[in-house]
Amino acid sequence: MITDNNGLISLSNKRAECKISLWGGQIVSYRPKNQEHDVFWLGDLNKFDGASAIRGGVPVCWPRFAAEELNNHLPRHGFARISEWKLKSVKVDEDKIEAILSLPADEKYDTGLVADLFITITDKLECSLETTNKGIKDFMFSEALHAYFNVGDRDKTVIKGLAGRKYKSSLDGQLYTLNGDLMISGEFDAAFMGHTGSLEIEDKVLNRVITVKKIGSNSTIVWNPNKDLAEMRAGQYKNFVCVEPANQGDCFVTLKAGEKHKITMIVDVKNLK
Numbered sequence: 001m002i003t004d005n006n007g008l009i010s011l012s013n014k015r016a017e018c019k020i021s022l023w024g025g026q027i028v029s030y031r032p033k034n035q036e037h038d039v040f041w042l043g044d045l046n047k048f049d050g051a052s053a054i055r056g057g058v059p060v061c062w063p064r065f066a067a068e069e070l071n072n073h074l075p076r077h078g079f080a081r082i083s084e085w086k087l088k089s090v091k092v093d094e095d096k097i098e099a100i101l102s103l104p105a106d107e108k109y110d111t112g113l114v115a116d117l118f119i120t121i122t123d124k125l126e127c128s129l130e131t132t133n134k135g136i137k138d139f140m141f142s143e144a145l146h147a148y149f150n151v152g153d154r155d156k157t158v159i160k161g162l163a164g165r166k167y168k169s170s171l172d173g174q175l176y177t178l179n180g181d182l183m184i185s186g187e188f189d190a191a192f193m194g195h196t197g198s199l200e201i202e203d204k205v206l207n208r209v210i211t212v213k214k215i216g217s218n219s220t221i222v223w224n225p226n227k228d229l230a231e232m233r234a235g236q237y238k239n240f241v242c243v244e245p246a247n248q249g250d251c252f253v254t255l256k257a258g259e260k261h262k263i264t265m266i267v268d269v270k271n272l273k
Contacts, residue, residue: 043231152205
């Protein structure tokens with residue numbers, strides 16, 4: 001285990017390498033050793049200052065997604081991504097990397113919730129966010145594993161598994177039905193509600209397909225801003241698509257006192273034939 005000047009923990013074995021940030025409790029890099037390119041995108045101009053959210057990798061949006069009216073006393077996208085997590089355990093052998101991160105209940109926001117992040121890497125990456133209600137009353141929340149997937153060219157990338165699905169656009173608030181596979185060529189920000197299945201991100205430029213399997217997720221967010229944001233060098237927005245396992249919109253999670261809930265993302269990468 002190596003920690004660099006940006007506070008990123010590097011883990012590696014014969015199968016893969018990854019980097020994890022305790023600030024935000026997020027994976028910022030993951031590359032199977034049989035792949036030339038990172039699976040996740042990371043903004044080149046991130047500050048890594050322990051105050052700003054890190055753009056890229058897999059930010060944890062919890063226990064609030066976006067600017068929903070639910071829990072609107074919490075920061076946009078929640079406070080997990082702007083909090084310092086604890087490294088509970090880490091284990092690395094030749095075939096498996098395992099890490100567990102924890103975010104204790106925050107008195108400032110008084111939610112009574114505790115979060116644990118379980119990261120397991122074998123021939124795949126499995127990332128699970130587990131929420132425990134340690135309060136004395138029910139709590140309703142939303143969440144997302146806000147994954148930024150690295151692609152050679154957004155305009156030439158095909159997202160499969162959403163055809164025929166209804167989605168709500170965050171750009172105009174309207175409902176639409178997706179006809180065919182999804183290709184993004186402009187600004188896109190949408191929630192596919194009631195979607196529990198797997199997806200494929202077909203990237204002919206980098207000659208690979210990324211499969212995203214979801215467990216405990218009842219909605220999927222797809223996003224690209226079609227412009228560079230503060231953490232991006234010029235033109236960098238064209239090298240990612242966000243495909244996010246989520247529970248939000250009409251898919252909030254309600255936990256009674258003492259109950260737990262887990263959302264999981266399993267990522268597999270194969271070369272195109």
